Amino acid sequence: MANQEPDHIQVQHILIGFKGSVPDQPISRSKEQARTLAYDLLKQAQAGANFDDLVRQHTDDSPPGIYGMSNKGIVPTAGEYARTGMVPAFGDTGFPLQVGEIGIADYDPRTSPYGWHIVKRLK
Template sequence: MRSFQVGCLALGLMVSVACGGTPPEKPETEDKAAKPTKPAPKPCDPQDLIPVKPETVPESLEVQHILIAYKGSGAAKSPQINVTRSKEEARKLWEKVFQEARNCADFNKLVIEYSDDPYKMNDSKYNAFPGFYEITPKGVFDESFKKCAQGLSPGNIDKVESYYGFHIIRRKA
């Protein structure tokens, strides 16, 4: 008889909830602090920015990059760039900006603020994406830069040092 009463009670509860009712409140004795709560999601998850090798290496791809030049780097030899920082100062800045990028900072703003690339805003087709480059088989890019970019899945960010200085590269999704 007792199992019949429990069954009827459970059936009544299910029908009540199914018809728009609300289940009864649980007693306050339950410890709410014991249940972990998930933090509100960020606009992007830093885990999504960790370099992941693509399934196939594309022939051409689109990237944004931040160039941090220093005295003696290939970029510093350009008359359009006036670089006064040492290689060690550039390396520290590179690490700082890389962490900001990995922590979901607006990459476009990072390019505008930190990149020493004199051509970061020259392509009117892609003004929404400063620091934009398309890497093609016929394009002339530093080999370490090209390999780093080709080793990224869309949306991933990585860093590399080249003849021109330190780069933070984001492959366009």
């Protein structure tokens, strides 16, 4: 099956939150400012900007923001997270990507409650 998702992936991400969306983070930007910034960073990344630099400069998560994930029904290896243990939009964005491809998970109170995730598949 050509569209089958992989069992394991490694991704790097930039989390762009807004005031109150990320616990214990003093973020002052509004939801609309966060959305605008997230899509600006997505465009920069897709145009070839250094993703590591974008992560270091902008993420509301801990750099380098690299996560290994195992797909649904697959036992995680050492250092990986189960897809079901992450916010749904993170895996839903990361697993369909090809290596080197970049996508975005939009803020959604149920599936991406911390804000926008700009996700690059590494492996």
